[in-house]
Amino acid sequence: xxxxxxxxxxxxxxxxxxxxxxxxxxxxxxxxxxxxxxxxxxxxxxxxxxxxxxxxxxxxxxxxxxxxxxxxxxxxxxxxxxxxxxxxxxxxxxx
Amino acid sequence: xxxxxxxxxxxxxxxxxxxxxxxxxxxxxxxxxxxxxxxxxxxxxxxxxxxxxxxxxxxxxxxxxxxxxxxxxxxxxxxxxxxxxxxxxxxxxxxxxxxxxxxxxxxxxxxxxxxxxxxxxxxxxxxxxxxxxxxxxxxxxxxxxxxxxxxxxxxxxxxxxxxxxxxxxxxxxxxxxxxxxxxxxxxxxxxxxxxxxxxxxxxxxxxxxxxxxxxxxxxxxxxxxxxxxxxxxxxxxxxxxxxxxxxxxxxxxxxxxxxxxxxxxxxxxxxxxxxxxxxxxxxxxxxxxxxxxxxxxxxxxxxxxxxxxxxxxxxxxxxxxxxxxxxxxxxxxxxxxxxxxxxxxxxxxxxxxxxxxxxxxxxxxxxxxxxxxxxxxxxxxxxxxxxxxxxxxxxxxxxxxxxxxxxxxxxxxxxxxxxxxxxxxxxxxxxxxxxxxx
Numbered sequence: 001x002x003x004x005x006x007x008x009x010x011x012x013x014x015x016x017x018x019x020x021x022x023x024x025x026x027x028x029x030x031x032x033x034x035x036x037x038x039x040x041x042x043x044x045x046x047x048x049x050x051x052x053x054x055x056x057x058x059x060x061x062x063x064x065x066x067x068x069x070x071x072x073x074x075x076x077x078x079x080x081x082x083x084x085x086x087x088x089x090x091x092x093x094x095x
Numbered sequence: 096x097x098x099x100x101x102x103x104x105x106x107x108x109x110x111x112x113x114x115x116x117x118x119x120x121x122x123x124x125x126x127x128x129x130x131x132x133x134x135x136x137x138x139x140x141x142x143x144x145x146x147x148x149x150x151x152x153x154x155x156x157x158x159x160x161x162x163x164x165x166x167x168x169x170x171x172x173x174x175x176x177x178x179x180x181x182x183x184x185x186x187x188x189x190x191x192x193x194x195x196x197x198x199x200x201x202x203x204x205x206x207x208x209x210x211x212x213x214x215x216x217x218x219x220x221x222x223x224x225x226x227x228x229x230x231x232x233x234x235x236x237x238x239x240x241x242x243x244x245x246x247x248x249x250x251x252x253x254x255x256x257x258x259x260x261x262x263x264x265x266x267x268x269x270x271x272x273x274x275x276x277x278x279x280x281x282x283x284x285x286x287x288x289x290x291x292x293x294x295x296x297x298x299x300x301x302x303x304x305x306x307x308x309x310x311x312x313x314x315x316x317x318x319x320x321x322x323x324x325x326x327x328x329x330x331x332x333x334x335x336x337x338x339x340x341x342x343x344x345x346x347x348x349x350x351x352x353x354x355x356x357x358x359x360x361x362x363x364x365x366x367x368x369x370x371x372x373x374x375x376x377x378x379x380x381x382x383x384x385x386x387x388x389x390x391x392x393x394x395x396x397x398x399x400x401x402x403x404x405x406x407x408x409x410x411x412x413x414x415x416x417x418x419x420x421x422x423x424x425x426x427x428x429x430x431x432x433x434x435x436x437x438x439x440x441x442x443x444x445x446x447x448x449x450x451x452x453x454x455x456x457x458x459x460x461x462x463x464x465x466x467x468x469x470x471x472x473x474x475x476x477x478x479x480x481x482x483x484x485x486x487x488x489x490x491x492x493x494x495x496x497x498x499x500x501x502x503x504x505x506x507x508x509x510x511x512x513x514x515x516x517x518x519x520x521x522x523x524x525x526x527x528x529x530x531x532x533x
Contacts, residue, residue, distance in 0.1 A: 085522030
């Protein structure tokens with residue numbers, strides 16, 4: 001009985017240890033599932049969409065930048081994260 | 096699998112220069128194989144080593160230092176040379192040094208040449224440390240290239256290391272950095288003495304958390320894939336001397352220069368003058384490695400001279416100083432060093448230094464200083480504490496408390512790190528690493 005309890009707690013601990021990784025995976029999956037938004041009303045601007053594939057864009061690094069802004073613009077619950085950041089800054093009396 | 100991911104990662108960041116890395120891999124692989132002690136004669140091996148040195152360093156020199164060279168010639172000659180300097184390929188300083196360490200160690204017979212081209216390519220292009228180090232010695236990971244054991248335990252330990260690095264970069268470095276950019280952009284007459292100190296201390300903290308955060312991420316990612324890389328930073332800002340600082344700052348680079356430059360030059364075994372010469376050469380190169388500009392050379396020489404002074408005169412006396420004095424002495428000189436590191440023109444660096452020392456008649460403190468520095472109070476404190484080993488000591492003492500307190504606290508801590516790092520990453524625009532340019 002004691003041995004079983006020990007192994008379950010060890011298994012639980014190893015799952016707890018990888019929660020941040022599971023979190024990252026979940027965000028990626030959510031990103032793929034959730035539909036892309038086109039416009040952000042809070043910021044009054046159009047959000048970046050998945051860029052069209054073109055060889056010359058890849059070579060000059062333009063494609064890479066586009067994909068990166070696409071990911072940050074379309075991040076799941078983006079507004080929520082922005083609010084968290086603002087709240088943290090305020091509570092630290094920062095900016 | 097890992098090699099494909101690495102090449103994709105590099106191609107992603109630097110599509111134009113993948114070919115250059117391929118060529119470097121193939122040339123160094125071939126030279127390594129020909130250098131095998133059992134099959135090749137002594138003279139031939141020397142020749143091969145020389146070819147490899149010329150090619151590797153030549154390539155680095157062309158891409159990194161060509162611009163500096165033509166700039167200097169133009170400045171001296173007064174003319175204008177219309178040659179464009181080539182763009183710097185990401186990570187070239189790091190992978191060239193890794194390739195060199197491989198070739199030299201094969202030449203010395205310390206390691207056997209790698210038979211598999213794929214595994215050698217993996218060593219050069221390993222994506223976690225490709226962009227900003229640490230510089231991994233071939234001998235250290237020789238066996239891990241072919242065979243790695245990954246367990247869930249190792250994976251999660253690596254993950255934790257990665258999260259620490261990410262938080263250092265995203266939460267600390269990226270937030271304290273803008274303060275320095277603001278101070279640096281201010282006209283010299285408007286900066287109060289306190290503001291000047293606040294600014295350069297912000298940079299001191301930013302560069303440490305940025306660079307060591309990147310190293311931690313690389314070490315952590317490596318561990319997640321089953322590699323074991325050595326530590327690259329060991330709390331440099333608690334050093335008791337400048338020599339100690341360089342044993343704690345960017346350790347992999349220091350080790351590289353010690354092994355492949357300092358010791359081959361004779362180290363400390365050939366008398367006082369040779370020792371001084373060797374130290375100065377190593378630190379001149381260390382400075383130059385950090386960037387193709389004269390201010391980095393000056394920065395390197397500055398530390399070289401300080402280390403010579405310590406070894407010649409100060410070492411014995413410093414032992415009698417109280418700990419606090421030794422710490423203040425080291426930190427002061429390190430912070431002044433960052434002034435030379437940050438200003439590319441000597442006049443600007445000296446004038447900023449003048450403000451710091453109060454020699455230029457700037458006011459000690461004004462209303463603007465308080466308004467600007469005050470919001471950063473909490474961040475300064477967090478950064479300073481995070482730069483000491485205290486948090487780690489606290490964690491270790493929690494480990495001794497019964498009833499799983501440590502485990503619960505650690506899990507919560509790492510979940511909080513990823514949560515807030517995500518918020519700060521998403522909340523700000525994309526932010527490149529400042530060590531990309533080295």
